Amino acid sequence: MRVKTMMAQRCKIYSNNINGFNSPNKRKKVWQQIKKGKYDVICLQETHIMNKHVAHLTQKSLGKTYYASSAEKKRGVVTYVNENISSEKRFNDQDGRMLGVKIIIEGEKILICNIYAPNGSKIKFVEALYQKILEEEYDDLLILGDFNGVLNNKLDKSKQGGRKKDKVAGEIPKKFKQLKEDLGLIDIWRYHHENEKDFTFFSNRHSTWSRIDMIWGTKSVMNQVTKIKIMPRLNSDHAPIELIMEGRGKKREEFRWKLNDSLLKKATDQNLYREKIGEYFKLNKEEDTPVEVIWDASKAYIRGLMIQHSVRMNRARQLRYTKIIEEVNRLENQLKGKPQDKEIKLKLEMNKKDLEALQMEEIGKKLKYIKQQYFEHANKVGKWLSRRLVKKRQANTINKIQEGGKNYYSNEEIKRQFTKYYEKLYADDKIPKERVTQYLGKQDIPKLTEKQREILNRKITGEEISKTIKRLPPNKAPGPDGFTMLYYKTFQEILTPPLQQVMNKILVEGKVPATWKEANITLLPKEKADMANVKNYRPISLLNTDYKIFTSILAARLKEVLKDRIKEEQAGFLPGRHMRENIRTILNAIEFYDKNPQKEIAFLFLDAEKAFDNVNWFCIIEILKEMDAGYYFISATEAIYSQQTAKIITNGQLSNNINIQKGTRQGCPLSPLLFIMMLEILLEAIRKNSDLKGLRIRNHSYKTRAFADDLVCLIENPLEQFDLWWETIANFGEVTGFRINREKNKILTKNMTQKNKENLKKKTGIEIVKKIKYLGIELTASNAQLQKNNYEKRWREMKDKMNRWRSLKLSLLGKIATIKMKILPEVLFLFQNIPILRNKKNH
Structure with a gap:
């Protein structure tokens, strides 16, 4: 693992509406005051300097x-940038209201x-600003200056009127x-x-203070901000507003090697690697060295x-690029x-086509990063791609905990x-083993048939590996x-035999390669949750591909067995099961109790705390x-679920190794099946009681x-029933790690009086709701x-999205592709999962 090292580059920014800059005395006073702060970027608004006097x-x-x-002699903005910082002007308007300057700090382009x-009215101004920003390529963005309005009257103004209009x-x-x-x-x-x-402007006319001067920034900027303050009016x-960014410094990012797939494009390169891999496995055979170590x-x-x-390829590409540019310049001079x-x-x-091919190769790499194939539908590929990359980066940035x-x-x-949280989360719960065996012994778990056992335990074949x-x-x-x-797809025929040896040895001896115990955990924020809380991220394990080939084979076998054992109540991860079946059951139940108003029912929506991570x-x-x-199957599963380690990825940085002592890894093909196999014990206990x-x-x-x-x-x-239900669920959770988060559980009731609802809430401590989102459907x-x-x-929501997309200037094909990717799936989801039921009172 290599860490890129560099000195942190500090950037000090100053922004102020100076309300006129024509007076030489005022310019001297302002400049003298600003110089004392030793700022790197200075942004001033309302200079009132005309075009012909800009030299001032x-x-x-x-x-x-x-x-x-x-x-x-109105409006006007000016930006000063330290000579030691690379900078260039990117855009401005003719009214003196906006100015875009791109600077480079630690290799990052900040607009x-x-x-x-x-x-x-600010509508035309906002539209023009938005369009100019969309035209730019950048890593981070800052919009600062005088916004002539506040974001929130309650927080950003000293007083509000009582009327709704005033608010x-x-x-x-x-x-x-x-x-x-x-x-x-x-x-x-x-x-x-x-x-x-706190405020930046006092209106004599309205006798109010307000914070109309602001600095807005992208999420990834936030980790670098060490100080922001509103200064005295002088x-x-x-x-003025002062902002200090310390830069990412020496631990900016850690180098994690990933195979560049372009290395395997040419047949000559493929043949070279095929030869080297073949030589390696001929020279290294299982005599003194275990096969998993050789692998x-x-x-x-x-x-x-x-x-x-x-x-070598990068050097050759750069040399080729330089030569093409030189040749283009030479030919243009000749022309x-x-x-x-x-x-x-x-x-x-011909040279320009060669240059375009090199540029498209670079674009292809970035497209792979954002998992996007429809770039050809954007009118300006580079700028469109830049926006997508920035959006992905900002989505993955965690700027406060x-x-x-x-x-x-x-x-x-x-x-x-995050390291502290996950070390604690993945530590062994110390659940007594006797309690587990006693509980499971009472559940009367049916044995597998001979045929099912054979499916799980047969030796892994080369054909199975190839198909996977x-x-x-x-x-x-x-x-x-x-x-x-x-x-693995490219060198399948040469990698399959040694990989088959490794896998079959795991079945017999339970010994996995050391690299199969490792994972990098990437964190995905939960929808509409507080991103400052470490609990509100879903840990996804990035696992080695050879490990996933092995667990995919085990998963395919287990799926064959579970599809007959797990009853219809479970709609997840098994062939022929769909979430719409669950939604329709709930809707049908609501309909049934509509027709039977004498019966009371509660739909208890359980929220399991980190369900997969606590197993x-x-x-x-x-x-x-x-x-x-x-x-064999138990031996393989036991080998996988022991001595695991992981590193947490936060903002591109890796934590130290943490020990994993429980949980089924989200990202492992086998994990969801083991989870629903375990959950079926609870569903069967409820079913039989x-x-x-x-x-x-x-x-x-x-x-x-x-x-x-x-x-x-x-x-x-x-x-009457709740306590008995809760006891059944709690008993299961005590031995499996399936913990229910009471605070996040919800109950939707039908045919209950208000008094009974209040009593139920008091009895359970669970919120009674009028509406709940279940599997993407509002019930x-x-x-x-x-x-x-x-x-x-x-x-x-879809109409709102489409209105916002107008500014993207997509081609006709781009619009079709966007509808196909972003709108059609949402519409189909609704059609597939719920009927159209009109309110009879209104229709």
Whole structure:
């Protein structure tokens, strides 16, 4: 593992509306004051300098000068950038209201937009600013200056009027807020001063203070901000803002090798590697060295060859690029002297095509990163791609964590908090083994048939490995070893025999390669959750591809067995099961109780705390033993679920290794099947217990519905029944690690009086809701609301998206592809999962 080292580059930014800069005395006073702060970037608004007098703005001691002015003695913005910072002007308008300057800090391109927004309507200004930003390529974005409006009247103004109209007067328009959201921007001062009140401008006319001067920034900027403050008003009626960014410094990012798939494009390169791999396995046979060690060493050997090859390719590409540019310049100079020369024109055209091919190769790499194939539908590929890359990067950035009443902002502090949390989460729960065996012994778990046992325990064949390699998707992120699926697809015939040896030895001896115990955990934020809470991220394990080939084979076998053992209540991870079956069951139950108003029912929506991450390993193995799953399969599963380690990825940085002592890894093909196998013990216990009352129609009983860990209990007469249900669930959780989070559970009731609802809430401590989102569908106690809460709501959201996409300037094919990718799946999801039920009162 190599860490890129560099000195942290500090950047100090100053922004102020100076309310006129024509007076030489005022310029001297302002410049003198600013010089004391030793700023790297200075953004001033409302200079009132006309086009013909822009020379007055130049002040070499402050750095390079960039400006936007108008023909009148009004408006005007100017930006100064330290001479030692690489910078260039990117755009400005003719009214002196906006100026875009790109700077480069530690190799990162930061677009700084200095703005002076209009006092009146801001719609045209916002549209023009948004369009100019969309045209740019950048890594991070800052919009700063005088916004001539506040984000929130309650927090950003000293007083509000009592009328409804007064409560929104002075706020920036919805379109401005939408720009902020679309570009993933954060009000940096407010972020660091959550409920504090401070202001930048005093209106004599209204006798009010307001914070209309702001700095907005992308999420990845936030980790670098060490200080932001509103300063005293000295030379203007607006207070300046000072922002200090410390840079990422020496631990900016850690090098994690990943196979560059372009190394395997040429047949000559493939043949070279095929020869080297073949030689390696001929020379290294299982005599003194275990086969799993030989296998791991082969990856280290090939990785070394590929790194050398990649370095040579990059050097050759750069040399070729330089030569093409030089040749294009030479030919263009020749063409100036001989404009009619067809031979020169042809050579120039050929060189430009070669240059385009090199550029498209680079674009192809970036497209793979964002998993996108539809780039050809954007009118300007580079700019479109830049936006997508920035959006992905911002989505993956964690810029604040709250823990123990403290806020943590730096990458190192954030990494430390996540490491501490996951070390504790994955530590062994110390559940007594006797309690597990006693509980499972009472459940009467049916044994596998001889045929099922044979499916699980037969030796792994080369054909199975080949089929699995062909079936697995090619573009998944690799694990810590960096080898992608393309490596295994390309060299399948030469890698299969040694891989088969490794796998069959695991079945017999339970010894896995050391690299199969490793994982990198990437964190995905949960939808609409507080991103400052470490609990609100879903840990996805990036596992090595060879490990996933092995567990995919085991998973395919286990699936064959479980599809006959696991009853219809579980709709997840098995062939022929669909979530729509669960949704329809709930809707049908609501309909049934509509027609039977004398019966009370509660739909208990359970929230399991980190369900996959808390699974008790010993319990999983004991269930397999109770099923009599067979020695080989149990041996392999036990080998996988022991001595695991992982590193947590936060903002591109890896934590130290942490020990994993429980949980089924999200990202492992076998994990979900082992989880639903374990959960079936609970579903069967509920199913068989005649004291637990659910919905009963004739001979059919409906008590539970599950989609993986999303579990709904249908409890009739809930005031009488709840304690018995809860005891059954709690007993299961004590031995399996399946912990229910009472605070996040929800109950939807039907036919219960208000008094009974209150009693139920008091008895259970669980919130009684009028509406709940289940598997993507909004449910209420009346199906008449389905259309309004789902079709109509989703349609409004889709229309809003399509209106925002207008600014992207997509081609016709681009629009078709966008609808196909982003709109059609949402519509189909609704059509497939819920009927269209109109409210009879309204229709």
